Amino acid sequence: MPAMSPHAPQAALPAANTQALLRLRQVRVSYRSASGEPVPVVRGVDLDLAPGEILGLAGESGCGKTQLLLSILGLNGPQAQLSGSVNYRGRELLGLRAAQLNAVRGARIAMVFQDPVTALNPYLRIGTQLIEVLRSHAKVSGQQARERACEMLEAVQIGDARRRLSQYPHELSGGMRQRVVIAMALMASPEILLADEPTTALDVTVQAQILSLLRQLCERHGIAVLLVTHDMGVIAELADRVALMYAGRIVEQAPVDPIFDHPLHPYSEALQECVPRLDGPPPRRLASIPGAPPDPAALPSGCAFAPRCAYRLPVCDERTPELLQATALHWKACHYEGPLGRLRDDTT
Amino acid sequence: MNAVTRPLLAVEGLCVDYHVRVDGRRERLHAVSDVSFELTRGQSLGIVGESGSGKSSIARALLRLVPAASGRAYFEGRDLLQLTGRELRQLRGDLQLIFQDPLASLDPRMSVANSVAEPLRAFEPGLSAAERRARSTAMLEAVGLSATQLHRLPHEFSGGQAQRIAIARALITRPRLLVCDEPLSSLDVSIKSQIANLLMQLQGELDLSMLFISHDLGAVRFACSRVLVLYLGRVMELADREQIFRAARHPYTRALLQAAPAPTPRLARARPRPQLSGEIPSALAPPSGCVFRTRCAYAIERCARERPALRALGDSLVACHRAEELASEPELATLAG
Numbered sequence: 001m002p003a004m005s006p007h008a009p010q011a012a013l014p015a016a017n018t019q020a021l022l023r024l025r026q027v028r029v030s031y032r033s034a035s036g037e038p039v040p041v042v043r044g045v046d047l048d049l050a051p052g053e054i055l056g057l058a059g060e061s062g063c064g065k066t067q068l069l070l071s072i073l074g075l076n077g078p079q080a081q082l083s084g085s086v087n088y089r090g091r092e093l094l095g096l097r098a099a100q101l102n103a104v105r106g107a108r109i110a111m112v113f114q115d116p117v118t119a120l121n122p123y124l125r126i127g128t129q130l131i132e133v134l135r136s137h138a139k140v141s142g143q144q145a146r147e148r149a150c151e152m153l154e155a156v157q158i159g160d161a162r163r164r165l166s167q168y169p170h171e172l173s174g175g176m177r178q179r180v181v182i183a184m185a186l187m188a189s190p191e192i193l194l195a196d197e198p199t200t201a202l203d204v205t206v207q208a209q210i211l212s213l214l215r216q217l218c219e220r221h222g223i224a225v226l227l228v229t230h231d232m233g234v235i236a237e238l239a240d241r242v243a244l245m246y247a248g249r250i251v252e253q254a255p256v257d258p259i260f261d262h263p264l265h266p267y268s269e270a271l272q273e274c275v276p277r278l279d280g281p282p283p284r285r286l287a288s289i290p291g292a293p294p295d296p297a298a299l300p301s302g303c304a305f306a307p308r309c310a311y312r313l314p315v316c317d318e319r320t321p322e323l324l325q326a327t328a329l330h331w332k333a334c335h336y337e338g339p340l341g342r343l344r345d346d347t348t
Numbered sequence: 349m350n351a352v353t354r355p356l357l358a359v360e361g362l363c364v365d366y367h368v369r370v371d372g373r374r375e376r377l378h379a380v381s382d383v384s385f386e387l388t389r390g391q392s393l394g395i396v397g398e399s400g401s402g403k404s405s406i407a408r409a410l411l412r413l414v415p416a417a418s419g420r421a422y423f424e425g426r427d428l429l430q431l432t433g434r435e436l437r438q439l440r441g442d443l444q445l446i447f448q449d450p451l452a453s454l455d456p457r458m459s460v461a462n463s464v465a466e467p468l469r470a471f472e473p474g475l476s477a478a479e480r481r482a483r484s485t486a487m488l489e490a491v492g493l494s495a496t497q498l499h500r501l502p503h504e505f506s507g508g509q510a511q512r513i514a515i516a517r518a519l520i521t522r523p524r525l526l527v528c529d530e531p532l533s534s535l536d537v538s539i540k541s542q543i544a545n546l547l548m549q550l551q552g553e554l555d556l557s558m559l560f561i562s563h564d565l566g567a568v569r570f571a572c573s574r575v576l577v578l579y580l581g582r583v584m585e586l587a588d589r590e591q592i593f594r595a596a597r598h599p600y601t602r603a604l605l606q607a608a609p610a611p612t613p614r615l616a617r618a619r620p621r622p623q624l625s626g627e628i629p630s631a632l633a634p635p636s637g638c639v640f641r642t643r644c645a646y647a648i649e650r651c652a653r654e655r656p657a658l659r660a661l662g663d664s665l666v667a668c669h670r671a672e673e674l675a676s677e678p679e680l681a682t683l684a685g
Contacts, residue, residue, distance in 0.1 A: 060536040060537060060538060061536055173627045174399075174627070175627050176627075203398040203399055203563065203627075203628075204398075204563065204565075204604065204607045204608050204609070205398060205603065205604065205607040205624045205627075206398075206627055207607070207609070208606075208607040208609075208624070209624075209625070230536065230537060231537075231609065232537070233608070233609025233610065233611065234609055235613075236609060236610055236611065236612055236613045236615075236616050237609050237610060237613075237616045239613075256613045257613055257614065260612045260613055260614070261612075261614075270538065271537055271538065272611075274537050274538055274540065274541040275537065275541075275566060275611065276541070276544070276566035276567055276569060276570040277566060277611050278565055278566055278569060278593055278605060278608060278611075279611070282569055282570065282589070282590075283570060285545050285548065285549075286541035286544055286545055286570060287541060288538065288539075288541035288542040288545060289538035289541075289542075290542070292506045292508055292509070292536075292538075292539060293536070293538075308538075
């Protein structure tokens with residue numbers, strides 16, 4: 001394969017899926033600081049989402065993953081400055097006015113937020129909220145919309161759907177509410193689901209149920225999912241492919257198995273080693289990454305991860321590494337070419 | 349019982365009730381029912397269970413932040429639940445607490461140095477200002493903060509650093525019991541392990557006993573030598589760490605372990621799908637008999653009729669009628685990597 005330019009990660013897609021549903025190019029999001037300086041939170045991201053795939057967008061708080069997700073539907077808020085391209089099926093979304101975006105929001109691309117409590121209106125019955133989604137996008141009768149709402153509640157495995165329609169959000173448990181939020185997202189049969197930490201507010205037992213439900217729904221309805229999470233465990237459970245973000249950039253991108261079997265970026269390795277496991281001998285101490293993620297208003301020169309990196313080279317402080325193709329399906333943004341594994345040795 | 353084997357903390361039959369209004373009627377909610385455990389010096393006990401299982405209520409009742417309905421909690425032989433206000437204040441320095449949200453537990457207008465020194469004013473009033481300053485500086489250095497940061501306000505620190513400050517403030521009175529209520533939950537992955545390592549290091553150095561409340565089973569396995577599994581306010585299982593993680597006896601413990609995300613996608617695919625359906629029931633209407641039976645794959649008619657007592661089985665204490673039968677099932681093998 002010939003060397004690729006750093007801004008052409010189409011090749012990172014499985015060969016059969018060269019038609020990306022959603023294509024992000026050089027997306028940048030910045031905010032103005034109190035002193036009026038632009039603060040970049042997403043710094044030039046390229047990303048493709050293929051039909052039916054689950055792409056995990058992973059990283060710690062402040063890495064820009066949620067801002068990137070919001071930029072797809074223009075939900076970053078009036079203070080945000082956006083540039084680059086968000087292309088959905090050949091149509092440019094970035095820069096569209098709200099009225100134009102509303103035809104896409106909820107209908108073609110739906111969103112599931114972290115907190116099901118704030119995503120639902122406490123004053124409206126579940127049924128009213130579900131039906132509203134459909135009737136704002138399609139000309140359907142009240143009866144048809146009601147039928148669809150029942151169907152969707154059953155699809156997310158909520159029993160006794162007809163009775164649930166007349167209940168209010170507070171009458172449901174946390175896991176049930178998140179199921180309702182997912183049902184709401186599915187009402188208008190979207191092609192893409194943007195999910196921002198959809199299980200973070202839930203207990204592990206309920207998380208396992210919701211992850212398993214999301215997997216089933218994708219397989220059954222062929223929905224593509226862009227899943228934002230800080231939890232590599234959730235990535236391991238659900239994602240087909242992973243893009244790992246740090247300080248507003250993608251630092252590694254690959255199918256999920258190579259990311260875990262042979263991480264190429266020191267940050268990726270470190271994130272996995274940090275998580276205490278339930279198997280193997282109990283460690284005497286945990287691997288950790290020194291320091292904290294950088295302030296977007298005061299990014300280090302060169303690689304933003306360098307100050308915390310166990311493999312730092314002199315060049316890392318000088319030049320920002322580009323996201324380059326390392327193997328057929330594996331991309332990384334790192335100057336270090338040697339073997340990883342230092343963190344593992346550190347704890348044994 | 350002689351002084352050597354006497355536990356630092358012995359909790360017997362602890363019950364915590366809350367009064368709540370349901371449709372205008374006052375009802376009593378049993379948040380913690382008949383919980384007993386012991387904690388020896390230098391040991392850390394993990395308390396795990398889903399939200400609503402009563403984990404935090406145990407901690408709050410022991411520290412007298414909420415009243416206990418009944419039970420005893422002997423701390424070095426004195427029942428914490430019977431202490432007068434004055435006696436309790438004298439003992440507060442020995443019992444300290446770290447919360448989930450470090451910024452909420454620090455005064456936003458007080459410098460970090462003053463926040464950390466403040467408990468010394470209350471518990472060691474004989475110290476001079478210079479002595480207090482020396483102690484708080486040393487403590488802040490012990491948790492990894494530099495002298496140049498001491499005069500800043502809490503909001504100038506990241507979540508991880510703020511949790512270090514909260515730890516310094518809790519440990520400055522040299523407590524013997526540290527209660528940690530989800531101390532890592534609000535932190536990012538890379539910071540979580542730093543703080544977990546710090547807590548373990550300080551625990552060893554200071555010979556601290558810890559109650560470590562967490563829903564994160566990996567963190568509990570790392571930090572605790574013994575684990576108590578709680579469901580709807582009742583103890584399901586209590587055993588040493590490796591007993592819990594390698595050979596759990598209770599169906600609920602097994603279900604919790606199975607629900608934890610797998611560390612790699614290969615293990616995730618190899619594992620059976622989650623067994624545990626539904627969610628924890630309301631504590632206002634707990635199931636009859638065994639409180640876990642409504643979600644238990646092994647429930648039989650007897651479980652609805654008769655509450656299983658917490659009893660010894662091998663090295664574990666377990667509250668399940670069918671624990672012997674289940675002990676032979678090699679279900680947990682699938683978890684190991």
